[in-house]
Amino acid sequence: MQLGEWIGRDNGEAPTSSVEGAADAPVPMEAVRGKLTANAPLDKHVWFRSGGKADWLFEPADVQDLKDFLEALDGSMPVMALGIGSNMIIRDGGVPGVVIKLGAPFMDVEVTGETTLEAGAAAPANKVARRAAKAGIDGLTFLTGIPGSVGGVTRMNGGCYGRETCDVLTDCDVIMPGGEFVTLTNAELGYSYRHSALPDGAVVVAARFEGFPGEPETIKAAMKKITAERGESQPIGSMTGGSTFKNPPGHSSWKLIDAAGLRGFKNGGAQVSEKHCNFLINTGDATSSDIEGLGEIVREKVYQHSGVQLEWEIKRVGRP
Structure with a gap:
């Protein structure tokens, strides 16, 4: 199933919404099913464990919730997506506008074909590598050496050991700042070294990857070697x-x-x-x-x- 098809689906859970910390929410309450928090500390969300607060932190219930929220926001304030927080400094004065934090609804990784996978943007990159190895899909082992989320590596063209995200990504689903849902191909992302052409405020919600056939045990051995090398040198x-x-x-x-x-x-x-x-x-x-x-x-x-x-x-x- 394409993650784009998740919009509007019933996941069997009752939608919940909450606004914490202030009454002057940036969007009407009916536009929120996830959790919206004012003056939210961000230090616990980044690996440096430092930094200030977000004016607003939004944790969407699902893709449709995020789409509705950004449509209601209508560009009235800046938006920034926050993944695992491994490659980021949050400055001490905090982040203006809205920080989007994707959670469990965006963490699925699914094998979609003999050599293809689809992953939610909040899934750790190494989870994609592990799932690929189990399915006998080679070419994605380098992802086990990247301490980031799928959304982060997609936006920043994350890479290591001579490989980059642009080598394995086919396309990704993105919600643009105004709430428009689009699917962008690898070529449309305009990749260069640790950079993509995604605009500020665009939120990656899913990505699809393609490798090539391999032997699960051989792939797992290569991943184990990467993990050991990282532990020894970093x-x-x-x-x-x-x-x-x-x-x-x-x-x-x-x-x-x-x-x-x-x-x-x-x-x-x-x-x-x-x-x-x-x-x-x-x-x-x-x-x-x-x-x-x-x-x-x-x-x-x-x-x-x-x-x-x-x-x-x-x-x-x-x-x-």
């Missing part, structure tokens, strides 16, 4: 945001940072990882200003040392 157990900077052409960011003498460098409660220099970590009490400020110090010192200008890969959002 600060997996820390409060971090994943790779901080894009790799400049002809360079590895971590090598440039290390060469500039920044391994373990600190700014307030934020630190350049001792284990992998392209990871920043919250040592326990870092503010988002500490973390972003550390990143800017790293960029400046790397440029002074090597003449290479690092570009942020981590998305930084909200008010300073």
Whole structure:
């Protein structure tokens, strides 16, 4: 079943709605079946465990609920989708407008053909890799090394180990800022390195992927190797945001940072990882200003040392 067909379906659960924290909701109450919260803390939703609040946090009940909500909102305020929060800094001043957080109704992963899968935007990327392996679908093993959601990797063309989302994604379902439901092909997404042409405020709700036939045990072994390598080389157990900077052409960011003498460098409660220099970590009490400020110090010192200008890969959002 195409996720586009979910619009309007009965999932057997009674729809619920709630508005918490304020009476001046941005849309009429009849437009909401999910949960709408004013002044919602976002630190618990991001891996850095830092940052301010969302003016409004909306957790839709299903695809139709999100479509109706965005139609009712009618562009009256900015909208941002928040996935697993692994590659994001939420600034301390919080996020203006509405943050969309997709939950359980958007986490299904379904094998749709011999070499194809469909996944909800809230499903972790590694869940897609595991489901593909079980079905004997190869080519998606790299997704097990990306600590993000399907929506996030679709928007940002997430990748690792020489593969990117654009190599395996066929198309995706998106609700545009005004509430229009569209399906966009790989070509229409205009992919480049860690970037797509999706406009601000567009929310990915599902994506479809295609691999090629393989042996489940061989695929699982490759995934196990990726997981082991990540554990050995990256600060997996820390409060971090994943790779901080894009790799400049002809360079590895971590090598440039290390060469500039920044391994373990600190700014307030934020630190350049001792284990992998392209990871920043919250040592326990870092503010988002500490973390972003550390990143800017790293960029400046790397440029002074090597003449290479690092570009942020981590998305930084909200008010300073």
